[in-house]
Amino acid sequence: MPKNLDIIIIGGGAAGFFTAINAAEKTPHLKIAILERGKEVLTKVKISGGGRCNVTHAEFLPKELTQNYPRGEKELLGPFHTFMTGDTIEWFEKRGVELKIEEDGRMFPVSNSSQTIIDCFLSETKRLGVEVLLSQPVKEIQKNEGRYILTTSTDTFSAEKIVVTTGSNPKIWKLLKDLGHSIVPAVPSLFTFNIKDSRIADLPGLSTNASVKVLDKNGKTVLESDGPLLITHWGMSGPAILKLSAWGARILEPIKYNFTIEVNWLNTLTEEDVLDSLKNLKILQGKQTIYKYAQFELPKRLWQSIVKAAGIAETLTWAEATRENFQNLTNQLTAAIFEVNGKSTFKEEFVTAGGVDLKEVNFKTFESRIQENLYFAGEVLNIDAITGGFNFQNAWTGGYIVSQNL
Numbered sequence: 177m178p179k180n181l182d183i184i185i186i187g188g189g190a191a192g193f194f195t196a197i198n199a200a201e202k203t204p205h206l207k208i209a210i211l212e213r214g215k216e217v218l219t220k221v222k223i224s225g226g227g228r229c230n231v232t233h234a235e236f237l238p239k240e241l242t243q244n245y246p247r248g249e250k251e252l253l254g255p256f257h258t259f260m261t262g263d264t265i266e267w268f269e270k271r272g273v274e275l276k277i278e279e280d281g282r283m284f285p286v287s288n289s290s291q292t293i294i295d296c297f298l299s300e301t302k303r304l305g306v307e308v309l310l311s312q313p314v315k316e317i318q319k320n321e322g323r324y325i326l327t328t329s330t331d332t333f334s335a336e337k338i339v340v341t342t343g344s345n346p347k348i349w350k351l352l353k354d355l356g357h358s359i360v361p362a363v364p365s366l367f368t369f370n371i372k373d374s375r376i377a378d379l380p381g382l383s384t385n386a387s388v389k390v391l392d393k394n395g396k397t398v399l400e401s402d403g404p405l406l407i408t409h410w411g412m413s414g415p416a417i418l419k420l421s422a423w424g425a426r427i428l429e430p431i432k433y434n435f436t437i438e439v440n441w442l443n444t445l446t447e448e449d450v451l452d453s454l455k456n457l458k459i460l461q462g463k464q465t466i467y468k469y470a471q472f473e474l475p476k477r478l479w480q481s482i483v484k485a486a487g488i489a490e491t492l493t494w495a496e497a498t499r500e501n502f503q504n505l506t507n508q509l510t511a512a513i514f515e516v517n518g519k520s521t522f523k524e525e526f527v528t529a530g531g532v533d534l535k536e537v538n539f540k541t542f543e544s545r546i547q548e549n550l551y552f553a554g555e556v557l558n559i560d561a562i563t564g565g566f567n568f569q570n571a572w573t574g575g576y577i578v579s580q581n582l
Contacts, residue, residue, distance in 0.1 A: 178334040187342035188212030191554030191571035198579030200304035213313035229290030233565040248559030362530030367519040371411030425529040462495030531558040541581040
């Protein structure tokens with residue numbers, strides 16, 4: 177005999193717990209269970225933000241917030257008017273978890289530990305009588321006389337309503353396909369660029385503000401972004417690169433992550449601005465060697481690497497520099513070309529673009545337009561964001577709206 181419940185939530189991650197807790201508060205008489213395929217719940221919460229859990233982002237206008245979602249921007253506008261950053265902060269504070277805003281807008285628990293978020297969720301599910309069942313991978317979902325029958329490797333469950341919060345899980349996507357849903361194939365979304373280049377080979381760990389363009393075969397700009405760029409042992413990372421990887425997820429996969437980027441190490445300064453500044457240095461600092469003193473507030477090691485790449489001798493002074501020296505240096509500063517050959521996963525935060533086709537979901541309720549009483553929240557949908565707490569905010573918003581409509 178199947179175990180009868182009112183609501184089953186498939187997936188014990190951020191979206192699953194948030195849905196369960198809010199649903200149990202709204203309708204305490206219902207029997208609610210979370211089915212988790214693994215031996216532990218909330219594993220992604222645990223490692224996110226370097227173990228500190230980047231809960232959300234200090235962006236308080238729905239329209240502005242949606243602009244951080246390469247997929248889902250249009251669909252999330254309505255939901256964010258219902259539940260967004262301010263509501264998230266209040267929700268956690270009510271349960272004794274205070275959040276703080278860091279300089280770049282990311283928000284973390286004051287404790288600096290993701291365990292605070294996990295403990296909050298576990299004590300809430302316990303207090304509200306939500307069952308959390310581990311090692312229950314769902315193998316089959318069938319519909320019978322208006323109820324869903326779920327088979328796991330060891331048990332059978334039955335419920336009137338189910339919520340799928342399994343993130344990017346191909347097995348669950350296949351089961352949803354069997355129920356009539358279309359799945360947009362998954363491709364990696366947040367990743368760093370692999371670049372072997374002598375100009376950055378000795379600079380891992382160095383970070384600076386830059387603007388970066390992805391160029392097509394004809395040198396035309398396909399995508400651009402700016403922000404902190406971090407040089408790593410493998411190539412380049414940091415927000416400027418991760419934004420490109422998210423917005424370019426669908427463009428860069430078919431070309432197998434082999435493409436060209438153009439880096440302006442001076443971010444917003446144009447070629448003309450830089451040439452003017454260099455001519456001034458010729459007048460004002462004529463005796464100084466170009467190589468020795470970094471300009472434009474660039475890190476010294478990066479400046480020296482760029483000067484070398486421009487073919488300028490270490491002993492050359494500003495007074496001795498030719499027009500050609502200036503042009504080469506300007507090119508290396510504002511339009512340095514790098515070849516990208518492949519990608520690496522960003523930390524442990526594996527985010528994908530892909531999932532349940534958004535046209536098949538009613539975003540007033542997050543219910544399936546194809547099957548009644550089937551709901552979704554989080555990354556099981558074809559929604560993903562750039563780095564900075566936005567993927568979690570999508571999970572909280574979706575989970576909350578589902579809980580109010582169950």
